Amino acid sequence: MKLYDLDVSGNCYKVRLFAALTGIPVDLVPVDFSKGEQHSQLLTKLNPFQEVPVLVDGETVIRDSQAILVYLACSLSDQRWWPDDRRVQADIVGWLSVAACEIRNGPNAARLIRKFGADLDMEAALHWSNRILPILNKHLESQEWLASSHPTIADCAVFPYLSVAHEGSVDVTPYIALMAWMARVSRLPNFIPMPDMLTLPQ
Ligand SMILES: N[C@@H](CCC(=O)N[C@@H](CS)C(=O)NCC(=O)O)C(=O)O
Structure with a gap:
């Protein structure tokens, strides 16, 4: 799974924190806001809101930190x-x-x-x-x-x-x-x- 991420973002940290606590492996893809990468074609396609975090799990794309938390939590056997x-x-x-x-x-x-x-x-x-x-x-x-x-x-x-x-x-x-x-x-x-x-x- 890939997480489009910004280190100083609390919304991205919500997902990084949950992944760490539960041991879900996530590959971080840093998005460089100083270069405006959140407005890139790729990010806009993944998330028309041009915001991080975005989670990509195979063909599945989830935007919004709250939604990503639900998606990841539902994938765990520990309920x-x-x-x-x-x-x-x-x-x-x-x-x-x-x-x-x-x-x-x-x-x-x-x-x-x-x-x-x-x-x-x-x-x-x-x-x-x-x-x-x-x-x-x-x-x-x-x-x-x-x-x-x-x-x-x-x-x-x-x-x-x-x-x-x-x-x-x-x-x-x-x-x-x-x-x-x-x-x-x-x-x-x-x-x-x-x-x-x-x-x-x-
Ligand atoms: N509701 C969204 C909000 C995401 C959000 O506001 N992300 C900020 C970073 S914390 C962002 O990407 N902003 C785009 C910008 O400032 O251009 C979520 O919870 O994930």
Whole structure:
């Protein structure tokens, strides 16, 4: 399997992290954004949105980090990451949506502005962040993992941009339960860090 990848992208890291945790072999194909390779003919054919990550598995092409997590998790005989239980699956999808909406518009957008100079609205990014962080923290006060009693792909989807939120001047450290959960994620066997990730208590 090939993963079209960008090292500083939290969306790509979602997939790299899950592949590392589960031992799924993935060949990384770096996409050089400084050369505009995300707009190349090949990438546009694979993903008309001209975004990474894109997973290519033989004839199958999957775009979007959340979709790739579901695709990969369904390929495993170990069903813990995407249990065959509609209640848990519904909860997981709810968290995948949070990753693609609240976290995308909050901590991810703030980081795009501060680290990469994106022309986005910082006030809006902080508003989204200040809304989602207390909700996540409260949720994690009563459970160790987001969607079940064990890690699932929900944890892999939500973790990445929170682990580099400081790069967008979003401070997650006052959120005690959230910090404890991030530390738990970072202690999972075969965990790999995101570049410039927050130092987490071990
Ligand atoms: N919903 C998509 C979003 C992917 C996305 O925004 N990718 C960024 C990198 S993190 C990208 O490729 N942007 C294209 C660009 O900036 O030109 C996902 O979760 O994979």
